[in-house]
Amino acid sequence: MRLELQKRAGASTLFSILSPFIALVLTLVAGAIMFVILGKPPFASLYSYFIEPLFLKFDMGPIFSDFSFEGIVPNGWSLEQILVKATPLALIAVGLAVCFRSGNWNIGAEGQYLIGGMFGAMIPVLFNDWNSPLTLPLVLIMGMLGGALYGFIPAILKSRFGTNEILTSLMLVYVAQQLVDWIVRGPWRDPKGMGFPGTKSFNESAVLPSLWQHADAHYGAVIAVVAAIAVWFMLAKTSKGFEITVLGQSPRAGRFAGFSAKNMTVFAFLFSGAMAGLAGISEVSGSVEKLDDKLSLGYGFTAIIVAFLGRLNPLGIVAAALVLALSYIGGEAAQISLGVSDRAARVFQGLLLFFVLACDTLIHYRVRLVAAVEAVA
Amino acid sequence: MKKTLFALAASAAVMLSAGAAQADGHAKTKACFIYIGPTGDFGWTYQHDEGRKAVEAEFGDKVETAFLENVPESAEAQRPIEAFARSGCNIIFTTSFNYMDPTNKAAAKHPDVKFEHATGYKREHPNVSTYSSKFYQGRYVQGQIAAKMSKTGVAGYIASFPIPEVVRGINSFILGAQSVNPDFKLKVVWVSTWFDPPKEADAAKALIDQGVDILTQHTDSTAAMQVAAERGIKAFGQASDMIKFGPKTQLTAIIDDWAPYYKERVKAVIDGTWKQQDVWHGMDHGSVAMAPYTNMPDDVAAMAKKTEESIRDGSFEPFTGPVTKQDGTVWLKDGEKADIGTMLGMNFYVKGVDDKLPK
Numbered sequence: 153m154r155l156e157l158q159k160r161a162g163a164s165t166l167f168s169i170l171s172p173f174i175a176l177v178l179t180l181v182a183g184a185i186m187f188v189i190l191g192k193p194p195f196a197s198l199y200s201y202f203i204e205p206l207f208l209k210f211d212m213g214p215i216f217s218d219f220s221f222e223g224i225v226p227n228g229w230s231l232e233q234i235l236v237k238a239t240p241l242a243l244i245a246v247g248l249a250v251c252f253r254s255g256n257w258n259i260g261a262e263g264q265y266l267i268g269g270m271f272g273a274m275i276p277v278l279f280n281d282w283n284s285p286l287t288l289p290l291v292l293i294m295g296m297l298g299g300a301l302y303g304f305i306p307a308i309l310k311s312r313f314g315t316n317e318i319l320t321s322l323m324l325v326y327v328a329q330q331l332v333d334w335i336v337r338g339p340w341r342d343p344k345g346m347g348f349p350g351t352k353s354f355n356e357s358a359v360l361p362s363l364w365q366h367a368d369a370h371y372g373a374v375i376a377v378v379a380a381i382a383v384w385f386m387l388a389k390t391s392k393g394f395e396i397t398v399l400g401q402s403p404r405a406g407r408f409a410g411f412s413a414k415n416m417t418v419f420a421f422l423f424s425g426a427m428a429g430l431a432g433i434s435e436v437s438g439s440v441e442k443l444d445d446k447l448s449l450g451y452g453f454t455a456i457i458v459a460f461l462g463r464l465n466p467l468g469i470v471a472a473a474l475v476l477a478l479s480y481i482g483g484e485a486a487q488i489s490l491g492v493s494d495r496a497a498r499v500f501q502g503l504l505l506f507f508v509l510a511c512d513t514l515i516h517y518r519v520r521l522v523a524a525v526e527a528v529a
Numbered sequence: 530m531k532k533t534l535f536a537l538a539a540s541a542a543v544m545l546s547a548g549a550a551q552a553d554g555h556a557k558t559k560a561c562f563i564y565i566g567p568t569g570d571f572g573w574t575y576q577h578d579e580g581r582k583a584v585e586a587e588f589g590d591k592v593e594t595a596f597l598e599n600v601p602e603s604a605e606a607q608r609p610i611e612a613f614a615r616s617g618c619n620i621i622f623t624t625s626f627n628y629m630d631p632t633n634k635a636a637a638k639h640p641d642v643k644f645e646h647a648t649g650y651k652r653e654h655p656n657v658s659t660y661s662s663k664f665y666q667g668r669y670v671q672g673q674i675a676a677k678m679s680k681t682g683v684a685g686y687i688a689s690f691p692i693p694e695v696v697r698g699i700n701s702f703i704l705g706a707q708s709v710n711p712d713f714k715l716k717v718v719w720v721s722t723w724f725d726p727p728k729e730a731d732a733a734k735a736l737i738d739q740g741v742d743i744l745t746q747h748t749d750s751t752a753a754m755q756v757a758a759e760r761g762i763k764a765f766g767q768a769s770d771m772i773k774f775g776p777k778t779q780l781t782a783i784i785d786d787w788a789p790y791y792k793e794r795v796k797a798v799i800d801g802t803w804k805q806q807d808v809w810h811g812m813d814h815g816s817v818a819m820a821p822y823t824n825m826p827d828d829v830a831a832m833a834k835k836t837e838e839s840i841r842d843g844s845f846e847p848f849t850g851p852v853t854k855q856d857g858t859v860w861l862k863d864g865e866k867a868d869i870g871t872m873l874g875m876n877f878y879v880k881g882v883d884d885k886l887p888k
Contacts (some may be wrong), residue, residue, distance in 0.1 A: 157861075158831055179605065229611070229615060231613075233608055233612075236608075337721055346629060346690065346691070346692045347690045347691040347692065347719075347721070348602070348690055348721075349721055350603075368607075439604055440603065440604040441604070443604050444604075445721075446601045446602070446603035446604075446605060449605070471720070481608075482609070483610055484597060484609055485598075485612070485616075486598050486618050487595075487598075488561075488595045488597065488612065489595070489616070491596075493598075494597070494598055494599050
């Protein structure tokens with residue numbers, strides 16, 4: 153006997169909308185089971201993961217020592233940290249949405265993110281004294297350029313030589329990681345940095361400003377929202393968006409309409425590479441304020457989950473980025489309050505992607521059990 | 530009107546939370562720890578976590594502890610430290626060198642929380658203390674053993690970052706070795722990480738291929754010990770007793786014992802007597818201990834024990850002249866002892882190290 157996937161005649165619209173939510177619920181159920189296996193209280197663990205970071209514990213002092221206003225006052229600091237984490241995820245995922253919709257599978261956003269950060273860091277590292285109002289815009293543009301150029305490699309390999317872009321883009325991530333690692337330990341290392349890998353801290357003119365005074369959140373968040381709206385507009389209202397969708401859903405139909413799949417591959421990779429590069433430089437310039445060897449935290453891979461959870465819709469992606477960012481911050485909260493391993497957050501993210509893709513598959517296909525005899529016949 | 534009401538409510542909340550802070554003397558004291566590696570590294574972080582467990586065992590119901598592991602030494606460290614300070618920790622131990630700036634930054638924002646930074650030197654606010662141990666004392670003993678045990682006359686040293694702490698260990702090791710064999714040589718490989726088992730293993734293999742037959746390390750995992758065991762050479766454990774990973778390989782290990790310090794400082798918070806300080810204890814306080822001397826002849830073990838004892842009772846100090854720097858200039862004259870400033874800022878090799886100190 154074997155399992156067979158059979159395409160459904162028509163996919164249910166209702167379930168298409170519900171699918172990310174079903175996936176979230178299934179992830180929570182699977183997560184609870186995981187906590188039970190780890191010997192942790194499942195509900196308390198889920199609570200500390202997904203609710204605790206959002207609200208302040210409000211201790212009322214000795215008079216009401218058994219009473220606390222938990223879950224009423226939003227925790228401004230945690231919310232801000234979620235915003236900080238969501239920024240690169242949303243920027244990368246918005247670019248990936250365009251790429252995935254056009255039927256091009258860019259798995260190497262992490263590499264484009266890193267090279268973007270490196271290219272953007274070039275100006276503040278090599279011309280540390282150049283302070284002008286033009287510095288920051290140029291730094292950001294350099295970041296986008298770096299990401300786009302790095303995305304161009306798998307694109308040209310696919311459109312020219314027919315290589316599998318999933319493999320090439322993924323493998324280029326490791327090249328990028330080694331390149332950044334080398335440059336921050338070698339040529340760009342801060343001579344006063346006690347030998348620790350990392351460049352000099354950027355000058356203020358090359359730093360993406362904070363949203364308000366002393367904030368950790370920076371203008372990258374605003375850029376991400378603006379980018380999401382712009383890309384939503386492009387996909388929904390322009391002929392380029394139509395071209396992307398047509399080529400993604402039916403390359404043959406696209407060809408008849410006079411669209412070039414090869415040009416689309418190049419466009420999609422340049423675009424998603426530039427967005428990943430922008431995420432990289434906004435992280436470098438806004439959060440870290442220098443280039444170091446800890447830039448690669450896997451945002452480029454997590455953003456793939458974000459893109460699918462957001463149903464490849466830029467506005468959905470903004471919401472999905474916040475959910476995934478919560479899983480990072482919640483991971484820390486659960487570690488503090490319950491001693492849950494820091495790897496649990498990664499497991500959650502993996503489960504989420506699994507269930508999102510499984511739900512999508514089951515909406516479009518039905519599973520059939522086929523008897524072996526029948527298969528032979 | 531709305532604004533006034535809000536302001537009233539806010540100030541009431543502030544007053545109430547101030548009341549809560551005063552009541553903390555009766556509530557549990559929360560001690561929190563930030564770790565660079567996993568608690569299961571069986572080296573540096575493992576020992577800090579043993580210290581945390583000792584605090585729990587000592588004070589029982591009076592304390593609550595928490596830790597965050599695998600916290601990178603980068604801007605990413607700021608958030609976990611801050612999260613601890615906000616989650617009601619009364620004292621936070623940050624246990625790696627490059628948590629220095631994030632620790633001081635968080636201390637500025639949370640004057641009521643005590644911060645203890647391991648191996649650093651910045652105490653920018655009255656609520657920041659620094660602490661470390663004189664690990665170099667153990668390195669000297671290891672150097673002596675290495676010189677006795679080595680057939681090739683060359684030992685290998687897997688180093689992390691060229692900060693004074695690490696350089697001090699290298700220099701002390703070679704001085705100990707030279708006290709037995711003046712021609713002893715030391716090869717150094719810099720891996721630029723504290724914890725990365727594959728990288729540490731690669732460095733170990735490279736050193737063995739270059740002819741070293743004794744390995745020591747200033748990184749946190751047991752990888753080098755395991756490679757040494759596979760290749761049949763001898764090695765020293767680092768930060769923790771690693772005998773389980775090389776029963777026929779480990780000669781001895783420097784054991785970092787943080788438990789006495791952690792108990793002392795948490796008690797100071799409970800008693801309300803915590804004050805800023807900078808401590809640098811050694812073998813005399815038990816914060817640096819040696820694992821049993823194994824896999825060596827009795828006379829070598831006896832020599833090691835004697836040196837260890839003389840360092841513990843203060844009759845001997847590893848950085849005692851005559852010592853020549855790598856560039857040939859005299860650092861310490863005969864009988865002269867190194868001053869603490871030079872020790873804390875050590876940025877040069879002594880003679881016999883077969884390596885150029887990275888800048």
